[in-house]
Amino acid sequence: MKVLISMMQTVVDTVSNAMGSSQLDQTSSSDIYVVLTITLIVWCGLFFYLVYLDRQVKKVKDRVEIKEN
Amino acid sequence: MFKIKASGVTKKFNERSVFKNIHFEISSGQSLAITGHNGSGKTTLVRIISGLMSPSEGSVKFYKNDNAIEPENVHSFIGLVGPYLQLYHNLTALENLTFFSKIRGLGANRSRILELMALMGLKGRELDYVKNYSSGMLQRLKYVFALLHEPEILLVDEPTSNLDEAGSAIVYNILKRQKESKILIVATNNPEESRIGQKRIHVGD
């Protein structure tokens, strides 16, 4: 899981500085990366919360299954 | 020859089960007494048998000469007397009963209504508004309502509630006659009355 996060981080950095360096002068276009990173952060937060929930549900479900049968 | 067969009847309200798989089978000429203290679910069971309420599990089936009667036709064979049943207060007794007899497809049936009202000791009170009836008179009127269509199956929840001596005597007589050739189900917490039923079911605890 740790590997996954670091991988995504590198993707974002490479993309942003690849684009950023060539278009530093147009301030308006650099704003788009702010929005992009915020969206990515929001998505990562949501995604990890869902994965966390998924694991919790699995844990509780196994415990219930054991008790039922 | 009528038969009621209840199998595995269970009722749950928000996870609290009022009673669990109740079985009984009665045919014409037999009677059943449902006993239990207040709040034990007697009324719920009566409501389920009469079709007012469906059970959480199990079923109540009705047979006429051993072939099943579809649920929507069952109501024409059932007469129910119960404290929770109300008649239309703003109509007179006669208007109430004419409506019920017409809706049951028996037409105005005035003679039958008057005869039954006389039997229940309500002679001369036909044109009074039901809201002016005392609770005892109302209970008697409910019997007239229940017996209007000569039901094969008579369900009575607390037969003599609010009734005086004379009223109870009339009711016992009716129950006895119903028992002879048809089906009678009585729900009561008064032990003396529960002896009316040949078979017995205890509900609660």
Place this chain on the structure above:
Amino acid sequence: MGKNAFMWATKSLIIFQKDVQLEFRTRFAINAIVLFAITTLTAISFSIGPARLETTILSALLWIILFFSAMSGLSHIFVREEEQQTADTLRLVTTPLSIFLGKWLFNVVLLFALEIIIVPLYFILMNTSQSAGNNFLLFLLLLFWGSLGLATVSTIIAAIISQASARGALFAVLAFPISLPVLISSIHGTRLALEGNTFSECLPDLQILIAFFVVILTVSILTFEFIWKSN
């Protein structure tokens, strides 16, 4: 099918008759609905004074008054049965289908009775220009199908809230989204009719009103049985 089609038709008529008889005794629903409409109407016409409204506002206002009058009066038919605990007696006596149709018929007649009083009064009080143009027959047609749709929606939603405990404003909250197709089409159609457009221009609205009425009546008949059976 013929025989029992006749049977539940007569049964619903009997129930309708009983409800009319009861209504004449108490006059509860008719008072609520007519008084509401009249007070709203006078309030509006008082506030606009001599001004002459644009047809858009005129038609929108008419249908809003009709909708909220329906909301104030059309729920009694079911709520009264539950409150006086006569619903169980009715459940014992006949099938849900004839009960629904009887109650539905009562609401339709009640709404039409209201409209006979309110619509003429509306056009008088709102001093609409009696220009020869406006197509009154078309308006009546729209009014007819629109009210049928509105009465059907009110009846089925009244049945739902009569089983719920907290009633209050729930009736309008539940009924509004469902009646939107009726309200929008009839407001739009009435505007066209009042502006004197021909029948063919109003046809789409009319078709929607008729289609909606047929669909909502069928769905109500199919689902009423589940509402009515308390378990």
Place this chain on the structure above:
Amino acid sequence: MWWKSLFGIYMVLIILGAFLYAPVAKGLGETTRILFFHVPCAWIATLAFLVSAVYSILYLRKQKMIHDLKASSAAQIGLVFTILATITGSIWAKQIWHSYWNWDPRESSIFILLLIYAAYFALRSAVDEQNQKARLSAVYSIIAFVTVPFLIFVVPRIVESLHPDPLINPRGKVDMDSRMSTVFFGSFVGFTALFFWMLYLKIQIARLSQFKFKPGD
């Protein structure tokens, strides 16, 4: 477990695509980016309503509480997405028409859906007995479901009837070139998968919370 992380990466690609890969529609500038999130939200709102209505029909047919549980879970998620769609919609309208709300047909239909969800939950909270709550809300969601198709014909008339002179509506049908539409449909698929995953989780949690656990175990 692995397909979930795959889905995670997929959505990251969609987001990257939305911001970097897809071109902007003419005349709308960067604001078109919101298209990739606003429209799927509206789609999920309708999809959730459909799923809820289907489970409601199943509940009425089979009288099993599990169906009611699924119907209300789908409706809850649907409500969240309807609110999201309404907010993103009005932000976008603010950019293009300089006003947060002007009853554009799309805005009105989403708003009506919001009304239906609100009414659905108002009804659920007004009934306390479990079976009755399930039954009445199931019937209501079926009736509401039947009304929705009519709204598609009827809603465009709101604009005409409320302010007859048709509004300038540059957005109209956004013409998409191939790059834009790939990201757009990718986002659709992604959001639909997200919805069903959330639905699965919500249903499991609701089912499990019915069991009473003693503090010990």
